[in-house]
Amino acid sequence: MSAPAAVVIPFSEVEQLREAREIIRQESQAVADLSRRLDAGFCAAVNVIEGCTGSVVVTGMGKAGIIGQKLAATFSSTGTRSFFLHPAEAVHGDLGCVRADDVVLALSNSGETEEIRRLLPLLRRVGAALVAITAKDTSTLGREADVTLTLGPIREAGQFELAPTSSTTAMLALGDALALVVSRAKGFTRQQFAAFHPAGSLGRRMQCVQEIMRQGEQLRIAGETATIREVFLSIRKPGRRTGAVMVVDDAGKLSGLFTDSDLARLLENRREDQVDRPIAEVMTPRPITIDPAAPLADAIEILSRHRISELPVIDAAGQPVGLIDITDVIGLMPEET
Secondary structure (H helix, E strand, C coil): CCCCCCCCCCHHHHHHHHHHHHHHHHHHHHHHHHHHHCCHHHHHHHHHHHCCCCCEEEEECCHHHHHHHHHHHHHHHCCCCEEEECHHHHCCCHHHHCCCCCEEEEECCCCCCHHHHHHHHHHHHHCCEEEEEECCCCCHHHHHCCEEEECCCCCCCCCCCCCCCHHHHHHHHHHHHHHHHHHHHCCCCHHHHHHHCCCHHHHHHCCEHHHHCECHHHCCEEECCCEHHHHHHHCCCCCCCCCEEEEECCCCCEEEEEEHHHHHHHHHCCCHHHHHCEHHHCCEECCCCECCCCEHHHHHHHHHHHCCCEEEEECCCCCEEEEEEHHHHHHHCCCCC
16 A cells, blocks of 8 residues: 655744644633632622523623624523623713613723723612723722623734734623623523524434424324334324334333334344234343433533434333434434444
């Protein structure tokens, strides 16, 4: 076997890669340093926001404002009502959206941003609590805030070390930490998260099994004494074809599972005579099952871990009420599966 051809990278591209890696290293280092500097002030900010009966109003100018918009979305999606307020628009009427029971989260690396400074006495007049994320607690914003989270000295990445890079990355990481710790403190659940994310693959993954399982006329259910031939000739279902027969005992409880693959193996092994025998003789007894109220993510994990294609859904009495087929969730399965 011939050796693979060597890939030659031009020197200019090598330099670009080196510079890019250094930028990423600097930004990650800024976040790592910030994590070590966190102190009791962070807990104080968590307590203020957790106790907020109104909204978390996030504000910031320029790049900090863009980070603020993302943080407002993070708070909202994790159980804390939040919105972004542009500081320049605030002094032209939008300040009316801030109430005394709100918490304002103000972002400014320097703590001296003109639009933010102009807003501070107005917020005091409204009576809203103020949490600041800024580089130094001695800045104007740092001094005026009820709770100040300091980023500390941060060296910006890039050739001139001027554009907000490492500082905004650290600001975003700190804001995310704040939102998620508050979310946990509030007891925010997976079910609540699913309610806020109904669309896309994430929304489907967060659904419960009952919302997506095949049920009713789409199911194939047979008694233990029925023959395989009788089952496959008599149970023809409309819509999505289910590749499994759920076998029940006299009490209607699930006792086994028989799939198209089981039928194929019988024919491959020249056991055609078995098709006129009770299905209970060749079914898989005590199959893996799931509860209808379980998160769909749990069903996907079971299908993936056990490498099975059908997962019966049973109720508290052990009776089959649905079926999850791998073809219904294949787009949500882990890539390695």
